[in-house]
Ligand SMILES: Cc1ncc(C[n+]2csc(CCOP(=O)(O)OP(=O)(O)O)c2C)c(N)n1
C-alpha cells in the first residue's frame with residue numbers, strides 16, 4: 001500500500017480552501033463571536049493587521065478594545081494576559097516573532113505555567129500565546145529560531161505546532177477553550193500555504209497525533225514545516241521503492257505517542273525530523289519514548305534524527321537553506337536508514 | 342552651553358557627505374530589494390540621516406556605539422566600509438558578518454560599532470555594559486546608544502538607563518523618535534509628550550532636539566558626550582525625526598497619511614543643511630554638487646565591488662558557533 005491519509009481529527013462538515021493565516025484568523029474570529037471573554041493583544045495587530053498579516057481585518061470587525069494594539073512591551077503584554085486570564089478573560093497574545101518570547105519568559109515560565117499548580121488548583125490561566133517560528137525568510141539569527149523544546153520542557157504549558165491550515169484552525173479553537181496556558185507556534189513559511197478547512201468551528205483536540213500517510217518500510221515523524229517536506233520526500237521515496245509513513249504529533253505537550261510507537265513497531269524504522277537544532281531537541285524525547293518501550297525490540301535499524309544544525313540561523317539564503325533539513329536531506333536520510341538494515 | 346557647531350568648511354562637508362552617503366546607500370538597498378536582488382528584510386533610515394550623522398560626529402574614533410535594526414546610518418556615520426556593508430546585504434563571504442548576519446546584525450568593532458540589533462531595545466543594556474567596562478578600566482571613552490521611540494517602552498530600556506544613572510556611566514542614550522514603532526504612534530504608545538521626559542524618572546538630564554537639524558543634534562550629543570566623559574553620567578537625548586519609507590518591506594502605510602509623509606519630506610535634513618552651508622558661505626553650489634557626486638560614486642563602487650565578491654560559503658556553518666579556545 002502507498003498512501004492512506006488518516007487524520008484522527010478529520011472534519012466532515014463543509015470545507016473550502018483557506019490559507020494557514022486565514023485559518024488562524026477564522027478561528028480567532030469565530031471564538032470572539034462565540035465568547036465575549038476572548039480578546040487579542042499584541043504589537044501592530046490593529047490597522048496594520050499583524051506583522052505577518054494574520055489579524056488582518058479583525059480590528060475592523062471587533063474594534064480596538066478587543067483587538068488591542070500594544071506598545072513594544074512583550075513582558076508587559078504577556079503579563080497582562082496572565083492577569084486577565086486569572087481574572088476570568090480568555091486572552092490571545094500575539095508575539096511578532098517567537099524569538100521575542102524571550103522578553104516575556106518570566107511571565108510565561110515562572111508565572112503562567114505554574115500558577116494553577118502553585119495555588120493547589122485554586123486558579124487557572126486560560127490564555128493562548130501565538131507566535132510565528134522558524135527560518136526561511138532571511139531574517140537571520142534573532143528572528144528565525146525554533147524554540148518549541150524550551151516550552152515543552154516546562155510543566156504546565158501546552159505546546160501546539162500546527163502543520164496544515166485545518167490543524168491551525170481546529171487546534172487554535174481547542175487552545176482557546178483550554179483552561180491552561182497554551183503556546184501556539186505557527187510556522188512563517190506555512191502562512192501562505194492553503195488547504196481545505198471546515199467552515200464550522202470544529203475543534204481538533206490537543207494531544208492527538210495525525211497520521212498523514214501510512215507506509216510499510218519506515219516511519220517519519222515530523223513537526224511544523226517539516227511535515228510538508230516529509231510528505232514531499234515521501235513522494236520521491238515512493239519512486240525509489242521506499243514506502244514511508246508520515247506522522248505529525250501536532251501537540252508536543254500533551255504528546256500522543258501511542259500512534260508513533262505503533263507505527264514504528266510495524267515498520268521497524270524511525271526517522272525523526274525537526275527544524276530546530278538536534279542537541280537536546282524535541283525529537284530526542286520521541287526517540288527516548290521509542291527506546292523506553294517494547295518498540296525497541298521491533299527496530300530493524302537505530303533510530304535516526306534529522307535536525308537543524310547546532311548553530312544559529314544565518315542570513316544568506318544559501319547558508320540558511322543549508323542550516324535546516326530540506327526535502328533532499330529527508331530523502332537521503334531515509335535511504336541511508338533503509339540501507340542500514 | 343553647546344560646543345561649536347559644524348562651523349568650518351571641513352566639518353560641514355563631512356556632515357553633508359555622510360548624510361548623502363547614508364541616503365544613497367539606503368536608496369541602493371531599496372532598489373536592489375525591489376528588483377529581487379537582495380534577500381531578507383531591511384529597515385531604511387531615509388529622512389533620519391541627520392541624527393546618525395550629527396551624533397557620530399560628536400564622538401571620538403575610540404568611542405563606541407550600539408545600533409538598531411534601522412542601523413545602516415549609524416554604521417556609516419561611525420566610519421564603516423561601504424563595500425563590506427553592501428557585501429553583507431548581498432550575502433557575500435566578504436561581508437562584515439560573512440553572510441551570517443545581514444542588515445540587522447552588522448557590526449564593525451574596528452570603528453567602535455558594537456552592532457546593530459534585531460531585538461528592539463536589545464542594545465540598550467549592552468551599551469550600558471560597555472560603558473561600565475570603560476569606567477572600570479579608567480578609560481575616558483564614551484558609548485552612544487541609539488534606539489527608537491518604540492524601544493523606550495521595553496523593560497530593558499528602564500533597567501539599563503537606571504543602572505547607568507546610579508553608576509554614572511559614560512553613556513549617551515540617543516532616542517531616534519521617528520514617531521512610530523512600526524505602526525504604533527508615540528501618541529498612543531506613551532502618556533508623556535517626549536521620550537526625554539522620562540529622564541527625570543532616572544535623575545538624569547533629558548533633552549529633545551530637532552532631529553532633522555544636523556547641527557542641533559551634534560550640539561546636543563556633544564554636550565552629553567562631554568558630560569559623560571567628565572564622569573557626570575548619562576544623558577537622554579531625543580532626536581525628533583521621521584522615516585520616509587515604510588517600517589520594512591511589508592509595510593502598507595495604513596497607519597499614517599500621505600499628507601503627514603509629505604510634510605516631513607519637506608523637512609529633508611539634507612536639503613536643509615545644504616541651504617545652511619551655502620548661506621553661510623561654507624560651501625558653494627559647485628562644492629555641494631561635488632559632495633553629492635562623491636557619495637553617488639562611492640555607492641556605485643561599493644555595489645560593484647560587493648557584487649563581484651564570492652558568495653558566502655555554506656561549507657563551514659558550525660565554525661563560528663563557539664569562539665576558539
Ligand atoms: C523585542 C522585539 N519586539 C518586537 C520586534 C519587532 N519590531 C522590530 S522593529 C519594531 C519597531 C521598533 O520601533 P522603534 O524602536 O521606534 O524603532 P524604528 O523602527 O521606528 O526605528 C518592532 C515592533 C523586535 N524586533 N524585537
Ligand SMILES: [Mg+2]
Pocket residue numbers: 489490491517518519520521522523
Ligand atoms: Mg520609531
